Amino acid sequence: RKEVEQDPGPFNVPEGATVAFNCTYSNSASQSFFWYRQDCRKEPKLLMSVYSSGNEDGRFTAQLNRASQYISLLIRDSKLSDSATYLCVVIGFMDTGRRALTFGSGTRLQVQP
């Protein structure tokens, strides 16, 4: 099982739709979680951090479910400009005790007019 798994998509949604992605992680001791956005052939950029209490930034809401070991990203009122690949990032400890930052392979979103 991969340490961090995402549905690769693509998720094809019409403008104005609400869409949600999940990201599951295998290490229950993972500590920190983030969502990054990556446009085609560009570098990833931080979208938002994910907290147990959940956090919201405009149309974007991120949630963490520690019991089921997944994080989610909800996008409301989708815009064409939201089309991108969304990467989840999990930070935890490896067996060696070293902190490890693991990227998921990303979920591709395509918002259509």
Added chain:
Amino acid sequence: DGGITQSPKYLFRKEGQNVTLSCEQNLNHDAMYWYRQDPGQGLRLIYYSQIVNDFQKGDIAEGYSVSREKKESFPLTVTSAQKNPTAFYLCASSPQGGLSTDTQYFGPGTRLTVL
């Protein structure tokens, strides 16, 4: 403007050649990282450096080498020993070292193709 720069944007290499990818940051960050991204895959850590004159292997360090002689610079050499070097290479930095919870800031990347 503060940020991370990588050069070149595109790089072509013949088999058997070593090439060096540049990464410079003027954010005064202590930590710097090199990742590799292959199509449809997540980023994989090659090397990271928490402080000047110190660096650690990541998950896929074989066939790569780095140096950290200056805080602002963290060049990556892709050697001929790297069997599948064609990939998108991303450099990142963060304020603190140790793969902490700090946000990582990425450079624009270098796309390396082996001919």
